[in-house]
Amino acid sequence: MRRDTLADLAVFxxxxxxxxxxxxAAALGTSQSAISQIVRRLEAAMGVKLLTRTTRAxxxxxxxxxxxxxxxxAFDDIDARLSALTALAEKPSGELRITTHKHAAQTVLWPVLKRMMQDYPDISVELSLDGRLIDIVAERFDAGVRLGEQVAKDMIAVRIGPDLRMAVVAAPAYLERFGSPATPHELTRHRCINLRLPTAGGLYAWEFEKNGRAxxxxxxxxxxxxxxxxMLQAAQDGLALAYVLEDQAMPHLVSGRLVRVLEDWCPYFPGYHLYYPDRRQLPAAFTLLVNALRYKP
Structure with a gap:
C-alpha cells in the first residue's frame, strides 16, 4: 500500500x-474542498462509492x-502501538553499554549507577572495564568514560568528576635506603615501577608541571x-617508586605505609568525562544517566 493511500484512508x-x-476538515486542519477531493480519489481508486452526501448530512x-x-x-491498533512507543521513550528502560576503566567505574560511575538501577528496575547496564581508547561507535557502546584530555574532539563530553592529581610515592624503607628525589630529573637515578599502556602498549612517561614548566x-x-x-603493592614492599592517582595512594599515605615525594610538581588536571556521539534523540535511560552523572562543583 502506498503511503498516500494510507493517508487517504485516514481522511475517509x-x-x-x-x-x-x-x-x-476542521478536525484535520484542512479545507472542505481538499477532503472532498481525497474522498473522490479514494472512490476512484477502489471503484466503489463510499459516501452519499445529502443537504443535511x-x-x-x-x-x-x-x-x-x-x-x-486497524487505526485504533496503530494509535495504541504509537502510544506504547511514546511511553517507552519517556520511561527510562533498556540497556546501556559503557566502556570505562576500573578507577572511574569504582569512584564515579558505580555510586550513580547503583542508585539509578535501584530506582529504575527496567534499566540494565553493561560496564566494560578496559583501559584502551576504543572507537565507541564501531564497538557499539552508548558512551565511554575517560579523562578529559583523552576525549576525541568530535564527541560530546560531559564532566562527571572533580579534577584529579597524580602522586609519586614510595615506602619509608625505600626512601631511607635511596633518598628522596628533589626534582623529576632525579627520577632517572631512582628505581621506578613502569606502567604498560593498554592502547599502544608503550610505557607511560611520568608527567610533571611546575610554574608552567612541563x-x-x-x-x-x-x-x-x-x-x-x-604497582601500589610493590611500592609498599619497598621495591621502587610508583606514580599513581592521588586518591589511589591516599589510604596508604594516611596509614604511613607510603610517603609522598615531588608533590609540588603534581598539579591538578581535568578529571573524568562521559563522552558520546552527537545524537538528536537520546533514550530516556541515557538522558537520565547523563543528568545523574553531571558534575556539580
Whole structure:
C-alpha cells in the first residue's frame, strides 16, 4: 500500500466518524474542498462509492460502512502501538553499554549507577572495564568514560568528576635506603615501577608541571605492570617508586605505609568525562544517566 493511500484512508475514516465534511476538515486542519477531493480519489481508486452526501448530512454506503468497520480497529491498533512507543521513550528502560576503566567505574560511575538501577528496575547496564581508547561507535557502546584530555574532539563530553592529581610515592624503607628525589630529573637515578599502556602498549612517561614548566620523564626500574593495585603493592614492599592517582595512594599515605615525594610538581588536571556521539534523540535511560552523572562543583 502506498503511503498516500494510507493517508487517504485516514481522511475517509474521519469523515465517516464525523458524518460531515466540514467537521472532518476542521478536525484535520484542512479545507472542505481538499477532503472532498481525497474522498473522490479514494472512490476512484477502489471503484466503489463510499459516501452519499445529502443537504443535511453525509451517509455511508454499504461499501463505505464495510471499509469504515475495517479501518476503525486497524487505526485504533496503530494509535495504541504509537502510544506504547511514546511511553517507552519517556520511561527510562533498556540497556546501556559503557566502556570505562576500573578507577572511574569504582569512584564515579558505580555510586550513580547503583542508585539509578535501584530506582529504575527496567534499566540494565553493561560496564566494560578496559583501559584502551576504543572507537565507541564501531564497538557499539552508548558512551565511554575517560579523562578529559583523552576525549576525541568530535564527541560530546560531559564532566562527571572533580579534577584529579597524580602522586609519586614510595615506602619509608625505600626512601631511607635511596633518598628522596628533589626534582623529576632525579627520577632517572631512582628505581621506578613502569606502567604498560593498554592502547599502544608503550610505557607511560611520568608527567610533571611546575610554574608552567612541563617535564616528562622516562623512568626505569625492576618492574613493569599494567595494574595500579600491583604497582601500589610493590611500592609498599619497598621495591621502587610508583606514580599513581592521588586518591589511589591516599589510604596508604594516611596509614604511613607510603610517603609522598615531588608533590609540588603534581598539579591538578581535568578529571573524568562521559563522552558520546552527537545524537538528536537520546533514550530516556541515557538522558537520565547523563543528568545523574553531571558534575556539580
Amino acid at each position: 475514516l474521519s469523515v465517516a466518524e464525523e458524518r460531515s465534511f466540514t467537521r472532518a 453525509v451517509a455511508l454506503t454499504v461499501a463505505g460502512e464495510q471499509l469504515a468497520s475495517t479501518l476503525r480497529p 617535564v616528562n620523564v622516562r623512568v626505569d626500574g625492576p618492574l613493569i605492570v599494567n595494574d595500579v593495585e600491583m
